[in-house]
Amino acid sequence: MTTANDLQLNDRGQLRHFLSVEGLPQALLESIMDTAESFASVTEQTVKKVPLLRGKTIVNLFFETSTRTRTTFELAAKRLSADVLNVNIATSATTKGESLLDTIRNIEAMHVDMFVVRHAQSGAPHFIAHHVAPHISVINAGDGRHAHPTQAMLDVFTIRKHKGDFTQLKVAIVGDILHSRVARSEIHALRILGTREIRVVGPRTLLPAGIESLGVKAYYDLDSGLEGVDVIIMLRLQRERMNGAFIPSEHEYYARFGLTGKRLAQAKEDAIVMHPGPINRGVEIDSKVADGSRSVILQQVTHGIAIRMAVMSMAMRHDSGEKMA
Amino acid sequence: MTTANDLQLNDRGQLRHFLSVEGLPQALLESIMDTAESFASVTEQTVKKVPLLRGKTIVNLFFETSTRTRTTFELAAKRLSADVLNVNIATSATTKGESLLDTIRNIEAMHVDMFVVRHAQSGAPHFIAHHVAPHISVINAGDGRHAHPTQAMLDVFTIRKHKGDFTQLKVAIVGDILHSRVARSEIHALRILGTREIRVVGPRTLLPAGIESLGVKAYYDLDSGLEGVDVIIMLRLQRERMNGAFIPSEHEYYARFGLTGKRLAQAKEDAIVMHPGPINRGVEIDSKVADGSRSVILQQVTHGIAIRMAVMSMAMRHDSGEKMA
Amino acid sequence: MTTANDLQLNDRGQLRHFLSVEGLPQALLESIMDTAESFASVTEQTVKKVPLLRGKTIVNLFFETSTRTRTTFELAAKRLSADVLNVNIATSATTKGESLLDTIRNIEAMHVDMFVVRHAQSGAPHFIAHHVAPHISVINAGDGRHAHPTQAMLDVFTIRKHKGDFTQLKVAIVGDILHSRVARSEIHALRILGTREIRVVGPRTLLPAGIESLGVKAYYDLDSGLEGVDVIIMLRLQRERMNGAFIPSEHEYYARFGLTGKRLAQAKEDAIVMHPGPINRGVEIDSKVADGSRSVILQQVTHGIAIRMAVMSMAMRHDSGEKMA
Numbered sequence: 001m002t003t004a005n006d007l008q009l010n011d012r013g014q015l016r017h018f019l020s021v022e023g024l025p026q027a028l029l030e031s032i033m034d035t036a037e038s039f040a041s042v043t044e045q046t047v048k049k050v051p052l053l054r055g056k057t058i059v060n061l062f063f064e065t066s067t068r069t070r071t072t073f074e075l076a077a078k079r080l081s082a083d084v085l086n087v088n089i090a091t092s093a094t095t096k097g098e099s100l101l102d103t104i105r106n107i108e109a110m111h112v113d114m115f116v117v118r119h120a121q122s123g124a125p126h127f128i129a130h131h132v133a134p135h136i137s138v139i140n141a142g143d144g145r146h147a148h149p150t151q152a153m154l155d156v157f158t159i160r161k162h163k164g165d166f167t168q169l170k171v172a173i174v175g176d177i178l179h180s181r182v183a184r185s186e187i188h189a190l191r192i193l194g195t196r197e198i199r200v201v202g203p204r205t206l207l208p209a210g211i212e213s214l215g216v217k218a219y220y221d222l223d224s225g226l227e228g229v230d231v232i233i234m235l236r237l238q239r240e241r242m243n244g245a246f247i248p249s250e251h252e253y254y255a256r257f258g259l260t261g262k263r264l265a266q267a268k269e270d271a272i273v274m275h276p277g278p279i280n281r282g283v284e285i286d287s288k289v290a291d292g293s294r295s296v297i298l299q300q301v302t303h304g305i306a307i308r309m310a311v312m313s314m315a316m317r318h319d320s321g322e323k324m325a
Numbered sequence: 326m327t328t329a330n331d332l333q334l335n336d337r338g339q340l341r342h343f344l345s346v347e348g349l350p351q352a353l354l355e356s357i358m359d360t361a362e363s364f365a366s367v368t369e370q371t372v373k374k375v376p377l378l379r380g381k382t383i384v385n386l387f388f389e390t391s392t393r394t395r396t397t398f399e400l401a402a403k404r405l406s407a408d409v410l411n412v413n414i415a416t417s418a419t420t421k422g423e424s425l426l427d428t429i430r431n432i433e434a435m436h437v438d439m440f441v442v443r444h445a446q447s448g449a450p451h452f453i454a455h456h457v458a459p460h461i462s463v464i465n466a467g468d469g470r471h472a473h474p475t476q477a478m479l480d481v482f483t484i485r486k487h488k489g490d491f492t493q494l495k496v497a498i499v500g501d502i503l504h505s506r507v508a509r510s511e512i513h514a515l516r517i518l519g520t521r522e523i524r525v526v527g528p529r530t531l532l533p534a535g536i537e538s539l540g541v542k543a544y545y546d547l548d549s550g551l552e553g554v555d556v557i558i559m560l561r562l563q564r565e566r567m568n569g570a571f572i573p574s575e576h577e578y579y580a581r582f583g584l585t586g587k588r589l590a591q592a593k594e595d596a597i598v599m600h601p602g603p604i605n606r607g608v609e610i611d612s613k614v615a616d617g618s619r620s621v622i623l624q625q626v627t628h629g630i631a632i633r634m635a636v637m638s639m640a641m642r643h644d645s646g647e648k649m650a
Numbered sequence: 651m652t653t654a655n656d657l658q659l660n661d662r663g664q665l666r667h668f669l670s671v672e673g674l675p676q677a678l679l680e681s682i683m684d685t686a687e688s689f690a691s692v693t694e695q696t697v698k699k700v701p702l703l704r705g706k707t708i709v710n711l712f713f714e715t716s717t718r719t720r721t722t723f724e725l726a727a728k729r730l731s732a733d734v735l736n737v738n739i740a741t742s743a744t745t746k747g748e749s750l751l752d753t754i755r756n757i758e759a760m761h762v763d764m765f766v767v768r769h770a771q772s773g774a775p776h777f778i779a780h781h782v783a784p785h786i787s788v789i790n791a792g793d794g795r796h797a798h799p800t801q802a803m804l805d806v807f808t809i810r811k812h813k814g815d816f817t818q819l820k821v822a823i824v825g826d827i828l829h830s831r832v833a834r835s836e837i838h839a840l841r842i843l844g845t846r847e848i849r850v851v852g853p854r855t856l857l858p859a860g861i862e863s864l865g866v867k868a869y870y871d872l873d874s875g876l877e878g879v880d881v882i883i884m885l886r887l888q889r890e891r892m893n894g895a896f897i898p899s900e901h902e903y904y905a906r907f908g909l910t911g912k913r914l915a916q917a918k919e920d921a922i923v924m925h926p927g928p929i930n931r932g933v934e935i936d937s938k939v940a941d942g943s944r945s946v947i948l949q950q951v952t953h954g955i956a957i958r959m960a961v962m963s964m965a966m967r968h969d970s971g972e973k974m975a
Binding site: 067072278279281 | 413
């Protein structure tokens with residue numbers, strides 16, 4: 001069986017698809033961040049476009065609605081001067097009974113260059129990457145509970161900008177780890193980058209059994225989980241969990257795991273607070289913390305554009321990564 | 326409290342946001358029309374684009390659906406060479422419980438340059454302008470019953486092209502003044518430009534009490550309201566008013582306030598007929614008049630592109646307005 | 651009464667609108683294919699764009715949803731460097747009671763250059779072409795049961811690439827001829843190009859009475875219909891026909907008219923298999939045939955971009971056709 005990396009990297013170790021952070025070499029993650037760094041200035045100067053992908057066609061294939069993620073990919077593509085097609089799969093040919101593979105084959109036949117895929121099924125982007133023509137790159141924009149690799153990359157990029165050396169850092173990821181593709185991808189990225197200590201914090205119902213096998217420490221109590229950490233990553237609590245079997249009530253969840261100023265005091269004095277958004281104020285995080293001086297939540301959004309520009313341009317050029325030998 | 330103009334103009338009196346016509350200096354309105362004049366030729370030549378806003382990102386934030394208005398803003402932006410993002414708020418993060426301000430903060434963090442906002446709530450664009458980062462401009466594309474300033478500007482631009490000097494003109498605005506943001510903005514624009522006489526004409530149920538305080542004359546009879554006017558601006562009668570408490574019936578409304586050829590004869594011989602569209606043929610206007618030689622309704626649409634190009638480029642450059650001292 | 655060609659061609663016989671293949675001169679069809687040939691390489695090189703329609707605005711006016719067809723037109727327009735506006739008519743002003751003609755007049759007033767029209771009513775693009783301003787071109791992207799001329803052109807383009815001389819060819823069109831605008835347009839195109847023999851194959855309920863008057867032979871049996879043909883064009887069986895009065899059952903339809911490897915053996919050894927997509931695997935065609943070596947179905951999709959680029963650029967320039975005298 002092919003592994004994700006047989007698919008993700010070409011024979012010189014360069015990025016070809018971006019499906020999952022898992023198993024990628026540290027040097028490649030650093031190369032993505034270095035490339036993003038070079039684009040970060042692009043988003044701040046007057047004319048924001050670079051002509052790297054001029055004439056290329058990027059297709060946003062979103063089987064799950066996500067205005068925010070779709071928008072960041074669309075912006076990143078346009079700033080690389082690519083043409084962007086948004087294909088809303090809910091209203092497309094699949095509703096006429098066409099299979100996923102036939103849909104892919106058809107759009108591929110239009111000589112497009114990249115698919116940005118969001119899908120409720122874990123593994124869908126991997127499946128597509130396995131079947132597309134050799135010149136097409138696939139970027140995973142979130143698949144089921146599996147992975148959200150560009151989110152993880154923008155998170156570690158944000159951490160690197162504030163904290164530098166990962167080998168000195170303690171990072172806590174707080175909330176619904178069980179259902180979170182974001183948490184899974186973050187854990188892999190942090191591990192690859194040599195993070196000193198990764199903690200996951202949440203109620204027992206929302207921490208997967210055996211999570212320690214990923215190289216993290218599990219905490220069921222917020223205060224001890226946050227003690228002495230450099231970085232706090234809060235996860236979004238999906239509405240559908242709030243009144244279900246997973247947590248007793250939104251109110252109690254906030255009381256136990258909501259990040260307030262008092263709780264934040266457990267972390268290091270210069271700890272940063274992160275969240276993938278959109279935030280539920282008063283559910284997983286207090287507004288004062290979300291809008292406070294330690295919050296870097298909006299910086300994450302900005303970095304999301306630069307990271308997506310980096311991944312798109314690297315995957316499309318097939319020649320920007322480090323040689324991995 | 327900040328007034329709209331504290332927000333709309335920078336300290337040199339230049340346009341920064343465009344939220345309302347109310348209280349703007351006459352010279353600025355004339356500057357907008359002069360700039361539009363320079364773009365009007367752009368829409369008629371072969372290659373229609375100018376590179377003024379190349380590399381800029383304009384976001385159409387439409388909380389109310391309006392294909393027509395959204396399309397004119399999108400076209401105007403593209404003809405200025407900007408990148409355009411259409412964000413359909415009905416399907417976006419606000420449905421996940423995110424607040425308006427969080428939505429704005431997030432899109433803003435993607436380093437966009439302008440929000441074009443349409444919202445059912447009066448004051449929403451003002452609220453957004455109050456909170457956005459300093460480099461971002463906000464254009465009101467219609468808010469509740471409050472204002473629709475680009476519509477008013479394209480209307481006075483159309484009048485100026487046909488009639489020149491406003492101080493000699495009698496203008497009648499006919500229809501549902503009560504619910505019309507278009508009428509409110511038109512009255513302000515016409516007043517600022519020194520229009521000799523502004524009349525509002527409609528049934529008592531659709532003229533706001535105390536409307537005379539805006540400097541207009543109220544008429545409850547169409548024939549006397551149109552007598553001797555140079556310009557007739559018909560308003561659209563919203564379907565939801567037609568069988569409600571406001572008018573007895575569509576048929577009776579047309580009999581009393583519909584613009585027919587016979588009624589048009591009350592106005593000056595060279596009077597022009599305007600309408601913001603979409604028109605209800607046989608409700609507020611007879612087809613023969615709408616399509617007749619005095620109608621400038623389609624010219625209004627054309628001018629709408631030029632006016633929006635003018636407002637967008639002036640707000641974005643912050644340096645095109647007259648110095649107001 | 652004006653005929654389609656009075657509308658479609660200018661007085662020098664050049665393409666002005668593209669509404670129907672019917673009645674067009676053979677030289678014009680060949681000119682479209684030659685132009686497409688010149689663009690075909692464009693879709694294979696690295697930077698795919700040509701600046702032919704830079705600064706032009708093309709409006710996709712889709713009254714019927716079709717992601718696939720809309721996408722190919724959008725891609726073709728972008729590769730010609732045009733600006734593209736997608737107007738979803740279901741949510742536009744027509745829902746406010748505006749007439750089709752008012753909608754057209756309004757978008758036209760925005761100084762656009764081309765309408766690509768899809769409509770459930772036969773004749774709608776013809777109606778629009780009859781009423782638009784002189785500088786605007788109309789392309790029919792499928793109207794009712796009437797015509798789908800760009801589909802027919804990409805089909806004959808695909809045939810020409812594989813088979814060359816039409817006067818030597820036997821072509822079979824198989825399936826629901828009765829409801830198919832694709833079949834009607836294909837028959838016209840094949841006839842104009844001098845195809846030796848055109849067969850239509852299907853159950854009596856799905857072949858129109860008097861179809862022979864179009865110059866085709868009717869077959870009610872698949873094996874005899876395919877005997878010795880060079881080209882097989884399978885039509886999509888619409889879901890709504892499957893359990894209706896037209897065919898007894900999906901299963902029986904496949905048994906009698908589904909293209910299997912065994913059936914394909916009736917055709918010439920080097921026969922090609924075509925389908926406009928999306929395909930219903932196991933209904934009108936066996937997966938092995940659809941994905942087999944004789945299938946050119948995905949090539950049709952690729953050629954669709956080149957044909958649409960050709961038609962758009964020719965209609966817009968009004969000077970690329972042959973002089974017809």
